[in-house]
Ligand code: ATP
């Protein structure tokens with residue numbers, strides 16, 4: 001590529017709203033441009049990087065036997081009504097109407113669409129397991145889009161969904177996806193951690209996040225220096241935030257599937273906590289004078305139904321509240337409510353007759369974070385001791401000490417169980433001819449976010465330092481004063497042709513610019529190798545190589561240059 005036939009688009013300044021390095025550098029290096037809040041255009045250089053990331057993700061997905069498809073961005077509301085998320089999802093879900101006044105959403109994720117698809121396409125256990133993925137645009141109306149494409153409203157996600165006859169098969173694919181994710185982040189060249197995570201609004205119980213470690217990360221990651229133990233402290237914050245209610249309180253989060261009344265919540269908690277939407281329960285301790293349990297439920301329908309039920313457990317249902325109102329009402333920060341928006345705080349009188357049933361059902365024995373799935377897959381120590389954890393503490397698994405670092409969530413995998421297959425009746429006939437609901441897993445990667453996360457880990461004061469695997473070009477060819485020196489021009493054109501013949505992605509800076517301008521642009525863009533052609537070194541038939549990451553310079557003979565790079 002010649003710069004004269006390309007759109008370089010570098011600029012000196014970045015907008016005041018660009019608080020973090022990747023946002024500033026993506027603007028300054030000419031990778032993206034903002035159209036409106038959370039909406040970005042990818043310029044040629046940015047798109048080249050993005051495509052590299054996509055290709056690595058696609059390759060590892062294919063190797064892990066996932067199969068690529070493409071689903072529509074616009075999804076009919078009735079699927080979301082069937083899954084219960086039309087009500088649960090909150091304002092992050094952008095709802096639109098067509099000309100016939102029918103409701104649609106811009107897909108923030110695709111569980112409903114894929115489940116409806118598989119329901120129609122798969123009829124026998126013989127067709128399972130099946131893992132389908134797409135690399136495609138998502139829309140989430142984020143409360144606070146920020147950091148450029150790191151938290152945008154429109155972004156590209158790789159989302160995969162797997163379908164299984166039983167939990168064992170789900171477990172196998174989940175492990176395979178976990179490994180594929182490690183391969184992806186290693187190939188890109190990122191320092192990352194896989195951590196135990198909260199399964200949030202997607203539901204289900206077992207879940208891991210993949211975090212790129214960087215100071216600008218929004219999450220705190222606790223990990224051991226001696227073992228594989230790593231967890232998102234967010235898990236513990238959900239638990240610990242309740243402590244501020246009063247001194248000795250014991251707080252647990254539990255999951256409740258689409259429960260509409262407090263009775264349903266209680267019932268589901270004691271029966272099948274794995275089909276869940278999150279509920280936060282704050283339990284007063286045995287000694288506590290205030291014998292209350294505070295429950296935060298999601299969805300306005302929940303509170304209305306609870307009020308109508310006049311349930312003996314509900315001492316004082318508060319008004320339906322926004323996330324802010326809930327936080328104010330309890331004087332705590334229930335950070336995890338976020339995506340679902342509306343919540344209902346309820347104070348439950350613990351002295352009420354049937355209260356103990358409720359507590360038992362919620363598995364409040366201090367041992368487990370949620371119900372059955374956690375018993376099986378996550379050890380007690382994974383979450384039990386995360387509260388108030390600090391760097392230097394002994395690791396919850398007893399191996400090594402804890403380090404806490406900031407992380408950027410670039411991937412998230414879940415075992416969904418049958419939350420969606422149950423709601424949308426997606427099943428197959430088993431070997432014995434019985435209808436069986438499928439087990440599902442889902443696996444997301446923030447493809448666009450990876451680009452920003454990579455910059456957070458790879459930059460200096462002069463610009464980006466791309467890891468080679470995702471660099472927009474491998475080599476920058478910088479001829480000094482080519483329009484004055486016949487000799488420089490000749491060597492530049494010859495090397496350019498040689499690099500192209502060798503299949504190397506090269507950016508030939510053939511602009512009529514001062515060398516300083518070219519150096520600055522190529523450093524800002526972050527191309528891993530520069531080849532500088534100057535009169536003086538040509539006397540010895542040499543050119544200068546500069547490594548962007550290390551800053552090392554060395555002279556190379558002209559006829560060795562291509563071999564040196566490849
Ligand atoms: P976050 O906690 O950052 O809001 P999330 O947990 O809501 O992310 P998931 O539903 O787990 O996101 O989606 C899978 C992946 O999509 C995330 O791990 C992240 O890398 C990416 N992602 C989510 N929201 C955004 C966004 N607004 N902009 C860019 N990437 C995003």
Ligand code: MG
Nearest residue numbers: 140142338339
């Ligand atoms: Mg989110």
Ligand code: MG
Nearest residue numbers: 200209409412
């Ligand atoms: Mg998250």
Ligand code: MG
Nearest residue numbers: 209409411412
């Ligand atoms: Mg997530």
